[in-house]
């Protein structure tokens with residue numbers, strides 16, 4: 033199939049039901065080697081992963097197993113040694129640096145452990161920032177949907193310092209969603225939250241998948257967080273060693289124990 037160019041990637045309308053089986057992203061035989069010679073490290077080793085649209089995938093594995101590298105390669109933040117990464121039908125290798133930057137801005141959302149909000153902007157301005165940077169006013173209907181889904185309506189005029197950690201992270205999720213991305217990448221999104229704010233954030237992430245049909249990929253060390261996902265992919269030494277569908281915390285803990293990760 034001819035890879036689709038960036039400017040022809042269709043953006044689904046609000047409420048549009050995506051077709052079952054469509055892939056938001058995929059990694060095909062991805063290999064990532066850092067360095068050369070004796071000091072080289074194989075971070076990803078012939079890894080293939082499909083990310084179906086409208087699914088919540090958690091990526092787990094011991095420290096150094098390649099989780100961050102996989103996320104960075106999927107998001108076009110790091111180059112591959114070999115293999116391919118597709119966002120929708122777009123092969124990232126066919127894009128120029130500029131086109132890859134635009135794709136990241138327009139088609140991908142990011143949520144990090146440290147919320148990375150701009151302190152001088154209000155919650156609303158932080159959420160709409162990616163749209164403003166793209167020179168495109170955010171779709172008012174989608175903005176309202178996201179704000180209500182994340183329960184931020186009464187906090188829009190507040191600056192980050194006037195918000196709780198959980199609220200700040202919800203603003204970060206809103207910012208990640210504002211361009212209706214193909215995929216939201218979340219790297220330890222609950223790492224800086226207490227257990228109440230954590231479980232609240234995970235419920236919000238779950239509902240953006242279930243009700244807004246967004247696709248979320250989350251790296252986490254927390255079995256309780258991963259249990260909110262539709263499936264958990266376990267990495268060891270840059271390879272997928274196991275996948276769990278409809279995971280429970282107990283089942284995840286059991287696998288972590290077997291992988292020597294508890």
Ligand SMILES: Nc1ncnc2c1ncn2[C@@H]1O[C@H](COP(=O)(O)OP(=O)(O)OP(=O)(O)O)[C@@H](O)[C@H]1O
Pocket residue numbers: 066067073074075093094095096097098099100101102
């Ligand atoms: N820039 C780099 N240069 C050299 N080696 C690297 C680089 N980034 C990662 N690595 C190595 O690649 C391997 C995978 O690292 P990665 O950060 O993807 O693991 P991880 O599963 O995310 O780990 P953690 O859970 O500790 O964050 C590790 O052996 C790491 O040391």
